[in-house]
Amino acid sequence: MARPSWIAQAARIAWKDLHIEGRSREVVYTMGFMAALVVLVFSFAFISGREVTVGPDVIAGILWVAVLFSGTVALSRTFDRERESEAIRSLLLSPVPRSAIYAGKLAATAAIMLLVELLLTPLLAALFSAAIGPHALWLGLLLFLGTIGFCAVGVIFSAALLRARSRDALLGALLFPIVIPVLLAASRATATLLDPAIPDLDPAFFWTRFLAALDVVFVVVGLWSFEPVVIGE
Amino acid sequence: MSERALRLMNVGKTFGRHRALVDVSLAFLPGQVAAVLGPNGAGKSTLLGLLSTLSQPSQGRITIGDEQLSRHSSLRATIGYVGHEPGVYGDLSAWHNLRLFASLYGIANAERRIDEMLARVGLQGVRREAAARTFSRGMLQRLALARALLHEPEILLFDEPGSALDPAGATWLAGELQRERAAGRLVVLVTHDLAAAAAVATHLVVLRRGRVARDETRASFSADDVRAIYEEATRGKA
Amino acid sequence: MLLSTMSSTRKPNTAFIVGLLLTMHGFFVVPVMVARAPLERTMGLVQKIFYFHVPCAWLLMLSTFVCAAGSLAYLFRGSERGDRLALCSAELGVLFGLCVMVTGPLWARAAWGAFWTWDVRLTSSLLLWLMLIGYGLARRYGGAGGRRLAAAMALFAAADVPLVYLSVNIWRGLHPTTKVVSSLAPGMRTPFFFSLAIFSALWGGLLALRMRVEHSQARLVELALAVDDLEGKSS
Numbered sequence: 001m002a003r004p005s006w007i008a009q010a011a012r013i014a015w016k017d018l019h020i021e022g023r024s025r026e027v028v029y030t031m032g033f034m035a036a037l038v039v040l041v042f043s044f045a046f047i048s049g050r051e052v053t054v055g056p057d058v059i060a061g062i063l064w065v066a067v068l069f070s071g072t073v074a075l076s077r078t079f080d081r082e083r084e085s086e087a088i089r090s091l092l093l094s095p096v097p098r099s100a101i102y103a104g105k106l107a108a109t110a111a112i113m114l115l116v117e118l119l120l121t122p123l124l125a126a127l128f129s130a131a132i133g134p135h136a137l138w139l140g141l142l143l144f145l146g147t148i149g150f151c152a153v154g155v156i157f158s159a160a161l162l163r164a165r166s167r168d169a170l171l172g173a174l175l176f177p178i179v180i181p182v183l184l185a186a187s188r189a190t191a192t193l194l195d196p197a198i199p200d201l202d203p204a205f206f207w208t209r210f211l212a213a214l215d216v217v218f219v220v221v222g223l224w225s226f227e228p229v230v231i232g233e
Numbered sequence: 234m235s236e237r238a239l240r241l242m243n244v245g246k247t248f249g250r251h252r253a254l255v256d257v258s259l260a261f262l263p264g265q266v267a268a269v270l271g272p273n274g275a276g277k278s279t280l281l282g283l284l285s286t287l288s289q290p291s292q293g294r295i296t297i298g299d300e301q302l303s304r305h306s307s308l309r310a311t312i313g314y315v316g317h318e319p320g321v322y323g324d325l326s327a328w329h330n331l332r333l334f335a336s337l338y339g340i341a342n343a344e345r346r347i348d349e350m351l352a353r354v355g356l357q358g359v360r361r362e363a364a365a366r367t368f369s370r371g372m373l374q375r376l377a378l379a380r381a382l383l384h385e386p387e388i389l390l391f392d393e394p395g396s397a398l399d400p401a402g403a404t405w406l407a408g409e410l411q412r413e414r415a416a417g418r419l420v421v422l423v424t425h426d427l428a429a430a431a432a433v434a435t436h437l438v439v440l441r442r443g444r445v446a447r448d449e450t451r452a453s454f455s456a457d458d459v460r461a462i463y464e465e466a467t468r469g470k471a
Numbered sequence: 472m473l474l475s476t477m478s479s480t481r482k483p484n485t486a487f488i489v490g491l492l493l494t495m496h497g498f499f500v501v502p503v504m505v506a507r508a509p510l511e512r513t514m515g516l517v518q519k520i521f522y523f524h525v526p527c528a529w530l531l532m533l534s535t536f537v538c539a540a541g542s543l544a545y546l547f548r549g550s551e552r553g554d555r556l557a558l559c560s561a562e563l564g565v566l567f568g569l570c571v572m573v574t575g576p577l578w579a580r581a582a583w584g585a586f587w588t589w590d591v592r593l594t595s596s597l598l599l600w601l602m603l604i605g606y607g608l609a610r611r612y613g614g615a616g617g618r619r620l621a622a623a624m625a626l627f628a629a630a631d632v633p634l635v636y637l638s639v640n641i642w643r644g645l646h647p648t649t650k651v652v653s654s655l656a657p658g659m660r661t662p663f664f665f666s667l668a669i670f671s672a673l674w675g676g677l678l679a680l681r682m683r684v685e686h687s688q689a690r691l692v693e694l695a696l697a698v699d700d701l702e703g704k705s706s
Contacts, residue, residue: 003339012336020324085365085373086318090380093285094337095310156623164614174609174620177601178627181638188642210638217630225626228546229619231287231304250692252699289549 006103009096013104014111020081021112027077032116035070039124042066056194057187059130064187066120067143068150068179071113072172075154078109079162088162098227102155106222110144110151117143135193138204142193145211146186150179152218160229185211237298238262239284239388239419244293246279246443253279255443257293261436263387265450266410266420268430270463271440277423280440281392284421285314297388310338313381316392319373320380323366327356327376330365331383338384350379355405371402378409389413391422395429407432431459439466494676497669504665509658517581522663524574526670527567528596532632533674534564535599538606539629542622551689554618557625559681561606563674568600595639602628 004012021027042062047054082088091101121139125132132139157175161167189207192198239261246254254276261267271277282288283295286302286309295302302308314320321330331350335343351357354375359368365376374394381389391410395403403426410433413420424430430437431454439447439462446466451458511518537560544553575593576586587593602624609621 004336009337012333016322016325016333019329020322023324081322081324084323086316086320087322089287089314089316089318090320090334091337092287093309093312093314094334095307095339096337153627156627157620160616160620160623161613162616164612164616166612166614170608170612174605174624177598177605178624178631180598181631181634184638184642206641210634210641214634217634218627221626221630225546225623227304229616229623231289247696250695252696255700 003095006097006100010100010103010107013091013096013101014107017078017081017105017108018111021108027074027112028115030077031070031073031113032119034073035066035116035120036123038062038066038069039120039127043127054128056130056191056196059124059128059194060187060190063121063124063190064146064183067113067117067146068176068183069172070116071147071150071154072175074109074113074116075151075158075175076168076171078105078155079158083162092231098230099223102159102223102226105155105159106148106151106219109155110147113147113151114143117147130194131196132194138193138208139190142186142189142208142211145208145215146182149182149186149211149215149218150175152215152222153178156222156226156229159226162230181214182211185214236263237387239421240296241280241283242293242296244283244290244295246276246283246288247291252443254283254290257440257443257445259438259445259448261388261419261421263419264414264417265436266414266422266433267436267438268434268459269421269423269438269440270425270427270430270459271446272467274442275440276443277440278392281314281390281421281423284388285312285390310384311387312390313384313386313388314390314392315374315377315381315394317394317396319365319377321365321373321376324364326362326364327351327359327368327379328361330376331379334380334383340384346383350383353382354379354409370397371399371405374398374402374406387419389418389420391420391424393424394422395424395426403429427459427463428456430454431456434459437462439463441467490672490676494669494672497665497672501662501665501669504662508662509656511656511659517578520574520578520581522666523670524571524578525663526667527570527574528592529667530567530670530674531564531571531596531599531603534560534567535603535625535632536629537678538564538603538625542625546619546622546626552686554622555682555685555689557606557622558610559678559685561603561621561625562681563677564603565600565607566677567674568596568603571596572600589643591636591640591643594643595636598635598639599628599632602631 039062042065046058046062079088082091092098118140121132121143124130154171154175157171158167161171164170185207189204189211192201192204192207241257241259244254244257245252257276257280269277269280279288283290284302286304286306289304297308297311300306300308321327322333325333328347328351331347332343335347340346348357351359356372356375356379359372365373368376374397377394395406398406407429410420410422414433414435420433422430422433434454435452436450437447437454437459438445447462449462454462505519505522508519508522510516538557541550541553541555541557541560544550545557571593575590575596579588579590579593580586606621606624606628609624610617613620
């Protein structure tokens with residue numbers, strides 16, 4: 001038996017998840033709907049009504065909070081399907097390295113989240129007349145980096161909480177303090193890019209590099225810790 | 234087909250206050266079908282969890298041939314497992330499920346092998362696109378067996394596979410176990426069903442409160458033999 | 472097997488007694504040193520909360536790292552002792568964190584008029600504190616895999632420490648400096664270091680005591696199992 005490469009196995013697992021999601025589109029719909037609702041909720045909560053133009057700080061904040069909150073939906077669903085018929089056991093029993101399972105799950109969950117974000121961002125831009133045009137690619141990069149950072153930690157927690165009754169209550173509560181640097185970096189960079197008045201993009205450069213470094217740290221810790229967390233006592 | 238023995242040496246497993254297994258030493262030899270029996274809470278599922286590498290012993294060691302089983306071992310590729318739950322993805326079809334596992338195990342000529350396996354378990358007629366979620370319990374168990382056999386494992390582990398099957402399904406399963414025994418595979422079957430055990434077993438292990446109460450090997454066991462051994466081993470205070 | 476690989480309770484030895492005496496001495500001496508320390512020019516008496524606040528903040532950070540170290544041993548080598556260490560240091564972290572979160576706003580109110588000014592160090596400490604509280608929640612409510620989940624949290628939290636510190640600083644437009652200690656007036660350095668020493672001794676002592684309790688508890692379980700064993704054999 002020729003053992004496939006680590007990357008091939010991770011890709012295969014990611015593909016499996018995306019294939020299943022492609023057929024039902026369940027996570028995309030529920031996460032997308034929730035994200036849109038979070039945007040609306042924040043709009044009604046923070047905008048006075050008399051003054052409906054909003055600064056780039058608020059727009060960036062709303063975007064990233066919507067991503068974080070609706071992202072927990074994607075995270076909890078990513079392991080739900082594994083738990084269903086104990087498919088996770090078959091996966092863990094196979095010779096696939098557990099780090100490859102982590103990488104595959106990370107890639108698939110991030111891809112699904114990104115799809116929703118790419119639909120959410122123009123929506124937000126339309127709602128608040130935000131100028132996403134000038135730096136669209138950079139914004140895309142920020143979405144990508146922020147999502148990876150969030151999922152890198154989230155996949156581990158979701159896997160660990162697989163069988164816990166209090167999973168839904170705990171996932172967000174445990175995840176958010178740790179991913180605050182992700183939120184901070186991503187929203188500050190986004191706000192800089194959305195601000196038509198700021199000629200100086202240095203903060204955006206800084207925060208983008210910071211996010212990339214953060215992603216590296218989180219993914220490395222994740223790759224290492226997935227196996228001991230998921231393989232029981 | 235199997236060359237190597239599966240051995241447990243002084244294996245213990247403790248969960249906090251609860252000792253699930255205590256000082257278990259067993260040898261499972263190739264070509265045997267070993268039935269592991271015992272009352273509820275005797276440690277049968279824990280034992281299987283250890284054999285499938287998804288759990289680590291608190292004491293002692295488990296080896297296949299000369300290699301020790303551990304969390305990271307590549308020995309996982311030599312083990313096939315069928316549990317209560319089928320261990321397949323409900324959203325995927327039978328064919329896609331097997332295709333997934335074939336690629337994860339690195340099986341050459343996957344398509345041919347998958348067709349072979351589906352025919353072997355009697356699922357060749359199933360519509361290629363039907364999601365496994367729509368299958369009956371019996372069909373799911375067949376798919377589970379196909380999944381477990383796909384990579385030609387040396388060792389087959391069964392955890393109460395017949396528990397949710399109807400009589401027809403149970404008969405089919407017994408036939409499969411006979412077939413595996415004839416093929417020379419090493420089979421460990423955890424079950425409550427004494428008659429099913431008697432039908433196929435050549436090695437009988439009775440666990441009681443985490444310890445080995447009986448360990449006997451014979452060319453074959455009659456249903457009465459099994460019942461007598463079981464009752465004698467589990468007599469007395471539970 | 473009745474014999475256990477765990478050590479039985481140790482009798483206090485010379486080092487322990489000496490340490491105890493020094494600590495007691497410290498508890499009498501340090502407050503006097505702090506009281507006698509020069510008054511800071513602008514804030515006066517209020518500034519002296521700093522002698523409590525800063526050591527607690529450092530000990531919060533130390534607790535996080537010790538928790539991560541224990542978690543590392545637990546996850547990768549199955550060390551039960553590592554797990555106990557992680558639990559105990561997380562608890563201490565929550566305790567000292569509470570001190571930070573009480574003294575910080577008190578100081579802020581007295582010095583700047585507001586309880587919370589999004590001061591970089593205090594905000595970073597808050598995040599760390601929340602992570603350690605999360606550790607406790609994960610252990611209690613995380614189900615069967617709670618301990619492992621908590622251990623993973625500890626690893627991420629430790630990796631997060633520099634990132635949190637840096638990001639909060641840049642967020643507030645400041646570049647991180649260590650001006651806290653080096654800018655101290657000479658008369659203040661000595662009491663500060665002594666205060667730090669005594670708080671660290673307190674931390675270490677509490678950790679040792681707490682570890683002892685956990686160790687005894689584990690030993691108790693082991694003995695109970697051995698008794699069960701004996702009963703099992705005789706039935």
